[in-house]
Amino acid sequence: MGIFEDFQYPDVDKNLAREMGLTEDEYDVAVKLLNRKPNYIELGIIAAMWSEHCSYKSSKKHLAKFPTEADWVVQGPGENAGIIEIDGDLCACFKVESHNHPSYIEPYQGAATGVGGILRDVFTMGARPVCAMNALRFGTMDNDETKYLLDGVVGGIAGYGNCFGVPTVGGEVYFHESYQKNPLVNAFALGLVEKDKIFYAKAEGHGNPIMYVGAKTGRDGIHGATMASEEFGEGSESKRPNVQIGDPFKEKLLLEACLELMQKDYVVGIQDMGAAGLSSSSFEMASKSGTGVLLDLDKVPVREQNMNPYEIMLSESQERMLLVAKKGFEDKVKEIFAKWDLDAEVIGEVTNDGYVRLRWKNEEVALLPARELADDAPVYDRQYAEPKEHKEITNYNVYENIPDPGNYAAILARMLSNPNIASKRWIYSQYDHMVQTNTIFLPGSDAALLRIKGSSKAIAVSSDCNSRYCYINPYVGGKVSVVESALNVAVTGARPRAISNCLNFGNPEKENIMWQFVRATDGMSDACRVLNTPVVSGNVSFYNETRSIGVLPTPTIVMVGVLDDIENRVPSFFTKRGSNILLIGDFNPKIEGSEYLYKIHGKLKGDVQDVDLELCSSVIDAMVEMASEKLILSAHDVSDGGLAVAVSEMCFKDNIGVQINIDKQIRTDELLFGECFPLVIAEVDDFSIGKIEEKLSSAGINYLNIGKTKGDAITILHNSKVIIDEKIALAKEVYMESIEELIK
Amino acid sequence: MKAGVVVFPGSNCDHDCYYALSNVVEIDTKYIWHKESRLDDFDLVVLPGGFSYGDYLRSGAIAKHSPIMDAIVDFANKGGHVLGICNGFQVLTEVGLLPGALIKNRGLKFICKYVDLIVENSRTVFTSYYNNGEIISIPIAHMDGNYYIDDKGLSELIENEQIVFRYCDSKGETNDVNNPNGSVYNIAGIINKNGNVMGLMPHPERCAEKIFGGDGFYLFESIKNFFKGV
Numbered sequence: 001m002g003i004f005e006d007f008q009y010p011d012v013d014k015n016l017a018r019e020m021g022l023t024e025d026e027y028d029v030a031v032k033l034l035n036r037k038p039n040y041i042e043l044g045i046i047a048a049m050w051s052e053h054c055s056y057k058s059s060k061k062h063l064a065k066f067p068t069e070a071d072w073v074v075q076g077p078g079e080n081a082g083i084i085e086i087d088g089d090l091c092a093c094f095k096v097e098s099h100n101h102p103s104y105i106e107p108y109q110g111a112a113t114g115v116g117g118i119l120r121d122v123f124t125m126g127a128r129p130v131c132a133m134n135a136l137r138f139g140t141m142d143n144d145e146t147k148y149l150l151d152g153v154v155g156g157i158a159g160y161g162n163c164f165g166v167p168t169v170g171g172e173v174y175f176h177e178s179y180q181k182n183p184l185v186n187a188f189a190l191g192l193v194e195k196d197k198i199f200y201a202k203a204e205g206h207g208n209p210i211m212y213v214g215a216k217t218g219r220d221g222i223h224g225a226t227m228a229s230e231e232f233g234e235g236s237e238s239k240r241p242n243v244q245i246g247d248p249f250k251e252k253l254l255l256e257a258c259l260e261l262m263q264k265d266y267v268v269g270i271q272d273m274g275a276a277g278l279s280s281s282s283f284e285m286a287s288k289s290g291t292g293v294l295l296d297l298d299k300v301p302v303r304e305q306n307m308n309p310y311e312i313m314l315s316e317s318q319e320r321m322l323l324v325a326k327k328g329f330e331d332k333v334k335e336i337f338a339k340w341d342l343d344a345e346v347i348g349e350v351t352n353d354g355y356v357r358l359r360w361k362n363e364e365v366a367l368l369p370a371r372e373l374a375d376d377a378p379v380y381d382r383q384y385a386e387p388k389e390h391k392e393i394t395n396y397n398v399y400e401n402i403p404d405p406g407n408y409a410a411i412l413a414r415m416l417s418n419p420n421i422a423s424k425r426w427i428y429s430q431y432d433h434m435v436q437t438n439t440i441f442l443p444g445s446d447a448a449l450l451r452i453k454g455s456s457k458a459i460a461v462s463s464d465c466n467s468r469y470c471y472i473n474p475y476v477g478g479k480v481s482v483v484e485s486a487l488n489v490a491v492t493g494a495r496p497r498a499i500s501n502c503l504n505f506g507n508p509e510k511e512n513i514m515w516q517f518v519r520a521t522d523g524m525s526d527a528c529r530v531l532n533t534p535v536v537s538g539n540v541s542f543y544n545e546t547r548s549i550g551v552l553p554t555p556t557i558v559m560v561g562v563l564d565d566i567e568n569r570v571p572s573f574f575t576k577r578g579s580n581i582l583l584i585g586d587f588n589p590k591i592e593g594s595e596y597l598y599k600i601h602g603k604l605k606g607d608v609q610d611v612d613l614e615l616c617s618s619v620i621d622a623m624v625e626m627a628s629e630k631l632i633l634s635a636h637d638v639s640d641g642g643l644a645v646a647v648s649e650m651c652f653k654d655n656i657g658v659q660i661n662i663d664k665q666i667r668t669d670e671l672l673f674g675e676c677f678p679l680v681i682a683e684v685d686d687f688s689i690g691k692i693e694e695k696l697s698s699a700g701i702n703y704l705n706i707g708k709t710k711g712d713a714i715t716i717l718h719n720s721k722v723i724i725d726e727k728i729a730l731a732k733e734v735y736m737e738s739i740e741e742l743i744k
Numbered sequence: 745m746k747a748g749v750v751v752f753p754g755s756n757c758d759h760d761c762y763y764a765l766s767n768v769v770e771i772d773t774k775y776i777w778h779k780e781s782r783l784d785d786f787d788l789v790v791l792p793g794g795f796s797y798g799d800y801l802r803s804g805a806i807a808k809h810s811p812i813m814d815a816i817v818d819f820a821n822k823g824g825h826v827l828g829i830c831n832g833f834q835v836l837t838e839v840g841l842l843p844g845a846l847i848k849n850r851g852l853k854f855i856c857k858y859v860d861l862i863v864e865n866s867r868t869v870f871t872s873y874y875n876n877g878e879i880i881s882i883p884i885a886h887m888d889g890n891y892y893i894d895d896k897g898l899s900e901l902i903e904n905e906q907i908v909f910r911y912c913d914s915k916g917e918t919n920d921v922n923n924p925n926g927s928v929y930n931i932a933g934i935i936n937k938n939g940n941v942m943g944l945m946p947h948p949e950r951c952a953e954k955i956f957g958g959d960g961f962y963l964f965e966s967i968k969n970f971f972k973g974v
Binding site: 155158159162163164165247248249250252253256340341428429430431432433434435436437440451453566 | 753754756757759760763764767793794795797798799800853854855856857883885887947949950952953955956
């Protein structure tokens with residue numbers, strides 16, 4: 001009796017294919033590709049490999065427009081993570097990835113395994129992870145579900161990262177009702193690797209052994225990739241078994257064992273088992289190398305009884321890797337893994353016939369062409385169009401509908417207590433953000449800044465996305481998100497170098513969602529091109545919809561920059577009293593699409609201004625140059641909440657106050673809380689101001705000298721009339737403690 | 745002088761301790777693997793922070809049974825100097841080299857931040873470069889840092905001047921508000937009666953350089969000074 005009878009696998013037909021997530025057309029393509037009907041195991045593998053999550057079938061066409069090259073790019077998209085040069089041969093390897101669907105179903109484990117997955121993506125390439133970050137989106141803080149999800153997600157990220165020993169150095173958190181049933185959890189990791197020590201997912205050398213290393217395989221996460229490629233409906237909680245369980249201690253062992261192994265000359269290629277587990281890792285390795293693989297699935301270490309080949313191929317159990325060793329070095333590999341108390345088993349070998357062959361107790365149970373399945377997945381050119389009703393949003397006239405409410409001190413307090421702006425201390429104090437002793441700028445700064453031991457250089461990282469702008473005008477929103485992340489990096493003095501992105505959108509089969517996606521990626525591409533910050537890695541997460549309500553379009557950008565000399569770093573907080581305060585960039589704030597309009601007036605409307613990318617580029621150049629000449633004491637990018645919020649944030653750390661005045665014919669609420677890009681506040685002392693004014697003028701950058709740091713109050717004048725005069729201590733208390741109060 | 749940093753499989757501050765000892769204060773330092781059952785001739789053994797064996801059970805409970813710990817207990821009982829930081833402190837209480845226990849933070853959350861400490865005893869091998877009553881700023885990063893000891897034990901600690909660091913505010917007040925984790929008597933670090941084994945929850949290795957504030961530097965310098973010429 002064959003195994004199909006043993007395991008009582010059902011017959012394959014279109015209905016079964018549909019249950020597994022394939023369309024009828026896709027099923028037909030599969031049949032044609034194989035020249036026969038796939039069996040049950042094969043169908044499961046095809047469904048996982050061709051899921052949106054694994055195949056990028058709706059996004060591929062549009063991702064192709066991203067710039068991906070620059071002199072410093074060592075590895076662009078297509079590998080486990082992107083790699084850029086930092087200092088000579090020393091490179092940074094990084095990527096951001098979503099774990100949205102699992103985090104809604106089971107917030108702690110969903111977020112924890114998101115962190116685990118991204119860490120493996122980095123160390124599978126030979127890089128030791130030196131920092132993690134995360135971009136999170138939740139519903140509003142006025143309900144218990146949000147609090148439960150926030151608490152679970154933060155706990156999961158902390159639980160995993162803290163134990164693993166990677167500092168979680170920053171990120172972003174945003175609350176909006178569209179994320180209520182569809183929170184976003186985007187995890188980022190960055191590691192360091194020498195250029196000649198980079199490992200790739202290769203399966204080369206006929207007869208070389210394929211080894212399974214790390215944790216044993218269980219039944220967790222089966223069909224997780226398929227789940228992440230569907231909308232949520234009623235009863236999503238029943239998918240809890242689809243969520244994997246994380247074991248950060250095991251991951252730490254796997255890291256140390258892999259890095260120790262990589263110092264030796266035993267490994268041909270290595271690939272982590274992420275989405276679609278053993279299926280995607282084996283196919284990717286074979287297809288990239290143009291070879292084939294033969295796997296004996298009964299040799300895979302399992303932790304549950306009676307696991308069958310289908311389950312083994314589709315399990316998304318965590319902390320596992322597949323590696324191709326050099327023939328004859330199997331025992332050497334096992335020895336290293338034994339030192340770290342980990343399994344390492346030979347489960348197959350590299351072949352040269354282009355097929356992935358799966359055997360169970362010597363019986364061949366699946367035979368699939370590797371390259372075709374991995375590379376020739378169906379690709380869609382989905383229809384897209386701006387929905388007609390969207391004009392109601394962009395045509396909204398703020399000035400006719402929203403009067404200036406006055407009472408600016410009270411509004412500033414509300415803005416500062418708004419969880420989208422308030423200090424994220426409650427979150428980041430749960431993350432070990434200092435382990436490895438490299439974190440120079442702690443969370444709460446514009447960008448995290450990491451020193452590199454043995455180098456004078458430092459790495460700056462910032463994660464940003466303006467989903468409000470992306471909703472109103474995805475093209476401008478895409479640009480603004482890149483620009484904001486670049487400015488956050490540049491204000492520290494670091495040169496923005498490359499990005500990783502995580503594109504979170506709704507259902508791509510809907511024209512309006514696809515329109516958001518196409519236009520946002522257009523905006524990002526344009527910005528990346530002008531700023532010369534190519535895309536080196538990333539991930540797409542569609543189907544972020546529950547009951548047909550899509551999330552705000554959320555293309556998370558993580559910008560990585562390099563500071564040439566760590567001694568030239570610029571902090572984000574005022575450093576002393578008596579300094580001059582410069583506002584650098586065109587100060588032309590607008591209420592449309594602003595956080596102020598959304599939070600204080602409850603509207604996410606109005607058309608947003610386009611962004612002058614050339615000007616952004618000049619401002620970035622200027623910030624980097626002025627930092628390298630030590631002309632700037634502190635600098636902060638102005639974004640959500642506008643000038644009033646940005647100035648306040650700079651006062652809080654050392655309780656240094658300001659008195660500023662701006663003469664401009666503009667509504668006062670717009671002056672204080674309106675938004676525009678690029679805009680930077682810089683603190684400059686009397687000795688440097690002449691030089692700076694000269695530099696900015698010759699670069700064609702407008703600026704305003706708006707006042708001085710002074711006393712212990714935030715004093716703001718508009719056309720020489722005092723409109724805000726608040727003690728820092730009061731504003732700071734509201735800012736620091738808001739989220740702690742809300743979560744209670 | 746020779747220092748050793750113990751590496752449990754889940755240690756994650758081992759590199760940081762090594763860096764502080766070897767690169768910052770320039771002591772000859774080696775790693776000690778947890779599966780070893782005897783110690784070379786070290787002057788100082790450091791048990792670093794981290795999650796020794798995952799710590800899914802009580803922190804340090806499995807580390808207690810590791811081969812290297814028998815050797816370290818023996819080393820300490822013969823007068824060898826041992827410093828336990830964070831998870832290392834937890835392990836030292838588990839094996840009984842230090843009294844008391846470290847339980848979950850009273851807020852039930854992991855806490856990572858700089859805290860102020862008041863130096864209660866600067867007459868130890870580990871703290872001679874500080875002054876009694878000096879206020880220093882050193883980061884904590886732990887889930888189980890809530891030091892517990894019964895009243896009798898506490899009286900003994902006080903009587904024998906075994907309390908080395910206590911959590912305080914910027915003026916040195918040791919009140920409940922500035923007790924980050926609920927520790928009895930705001931205790932952040934203690935030493936054994938013989939003065940050769942110290943444990944503390946804060947991480948001096950995270951601020952041993954000027955760029956991080958530098959207050960942790962003097963702890964390592966104190967040790968180095970004691971062993972000067974060895």
